[in-house]
Amino acid sequence: MSPTTTPETETAQSPTPTPVAAGDGTEVKGRLAVRSGTKVTLSIDAMGGDRGPAAIVAGISRSAAKNPALDFILHGNAATLEKLVAKRKHLRGRVEIRDAQGVVTMDEKPSQAMRRADTSMRSAIDAVRDGEAQAVVSCGNTGALMATSMIRLRKLEGVNRPAIACLWPSRNAGGFNVMLDVGADIRADQQDLLQYAMMGASYARNGLGLSEPRVGLLNVGTEEHKGRAELKVASDLIEKTQQLGNYSYVGFVEGGDIPGDKVDVIVTDGFTGNVALKTGEGTAKFVGDSLKEAFKATPLSRIAALLALTSLRRLQKRIDPRRVNGGVFLGLRGTVVKSHGSADATGVSAAVKLAYELAASGFTERLAARVASAAASAQTDKPE
């Protein structure tokens, strides 16, 4: 039941990866288990994001400096990108630029955006579809990225609604929980919630190195009689599927458990998950800003802030949303990492690291095998 950092990875597909080092060559603790030095090419949508291509190129340059096993295909305005890339010595000889003139704006309707053939977003996704890159990273419009990924990459066999999973800073030993769906779809029925449990558990096994992740279903109370009727049905389904899904079900959890240590995977619909994610981020930022103000209040507190600088930096690192930047789309035939729209170089680099780890560990293939075996088993269980 308790979380462990011994990585017992998915066994549905061989060869079994050797969990040794992270993409930047440092030892992994509670993060993705990756074959050391595995070469990966990432496809990068350089035009998405609020800060424009400069922040994105700065971010991948930072990743390139840390990880020699990484190459990139950059999609966007070629003239702009060539200039930006030329300035970065770590990117020399490691970046291919694909010209794409169309840019998906942050407020564009997904149904419109996914129909446009000339966008940097679609070009970036297509490079994964065509096997030229192992994962795509975009800071762009989330809805458009999901819609375009669904039509270009397609859903995994047996998946009804793909989900976006995020890592959430928590009291757990590894420092993070997984929550899904945080915004792929505003609806989720009981079958979708069951699939989220399976996919989230798989992500936690591979991504957080937990042999048997504890899964909880988000509700307004932990008592069985509380909450919406479909949640009770979903709870029963998720409980019954524990063995097949290789997770341990803890029952209903509440909002307060999201940063807690009671559970590793929090399952919810994309509406609730998105509100919770943004509320948590907003609250953390509010408390952090209030703390800064408090330290500026008096000369004594300003001295205190200087003395505590190292400790405060450690705290900031622990709760910094940029460090865990990167929502992963689960349930597609390809790995898609959605970075925050407002990500700076640090944020982009974190998303790139996550994409590298997922690609190098073959996570999507293992998830596909897991979902397929679950679907097959459900088929067998059906009464004739």
Add this chain to the structure above:
Amino acid sequence: MSPTTTPETETAQSPTPTPVAAGDGTEVKGRLAVRSGTKVTLSIDAMGGDRGPAAIVAGISRSAAKNPALDFILHGNAATLEKLVAKRKHLRGRVEIRDAQGVVTMDEKPSQAMRRADTSMRSAIDAVRDGEAQAVVSCGNTGALMATSMIRLRKLEGVNRPAIACLWPSRNAGGFNVMLDVGADIRADQQDLLQYAMMGASYARNGLGLSEPRVGLLNVGTEEHKGRAELKVASDLIEKTQQLGNYSYVGFVEGGDIPGDKVDVIVTDGFTGNVALKTGEGTAKFVGDSLKEAFKATPLSRIAALLALTSLRRLQKRIDPRRVNGGVFLGLRGTVVKSHGSADATGVSAAVKLAYELAASGFTERLAARVASAAASAQTDKPE
């Protein structure tokens, strides 16, 4: 549009209250406008809550010391309560004890609890119904308190689903936003959401002293095409009712806006609101605890913590959920304040203060008049 601390109170009912001082005699800033020294009797459910009657008696004693205009009717085990009250000099001659042997447990089903005639909870509510007290405070089971309040006090004319409103620490000038519903009902249709907007705006006008509160509807994005279909309909309704409701509608808001300064009243269904409330509380506590750990990390940081003590206390006060303890039930024929189940003396005292201010300002009567006039107007607007 911008929040103001000039209290323009509801005018639907006379006599107009004179907004001068809070219950403890100090000047009000962005809190409830109250006639100074107005005598109020509060009905207290002494048996609810995780910490038992001792914490509750300690809390009301603290309030009694600060506010000479307060008297209490205490409901619960008379023998226990008499002993506890006898120890508190501030409560001498100001407390009437009503024996009630039944205790509603925290995990009891609301439908069962509301049928029991012998509980301290029902006895406390009945004192308000019978006009012996002007408001009730309970730390007990929220669902049971709402269910019992609905059958004993009844709903206001024109209200379909009552809601629970909470104050949320925010970047606004007054320091707080109002959010509702945070857990009265897991469902809310478009008409309910409109009523929440009206009731929340009324609470913000009277409770936060805002002449024209800014109302926002919680969604997963601020773009008009996002979110559930019923939210779009509700958004149109709330926008159309701006003038009648005496508020200004800002459109959709996101989770990140809850602690922000873009909006004064956040409207949502009780499922989403409850998850957001608990996520925010959990995140604030997680960040606070991480901060404490960071200060313990090195000798230098321990010295820093000592130097910054005053500033840190100011911060803690700003984000302490106990300070804004007390969810208010809106839409009932009587004032009900729900304190946190885990409230200590500080928390109970905050809830008592809120109940005093609401009772002394005649808020429920004014809200009733506002809702009735809105219902009458909607009736007139109907096509024959």
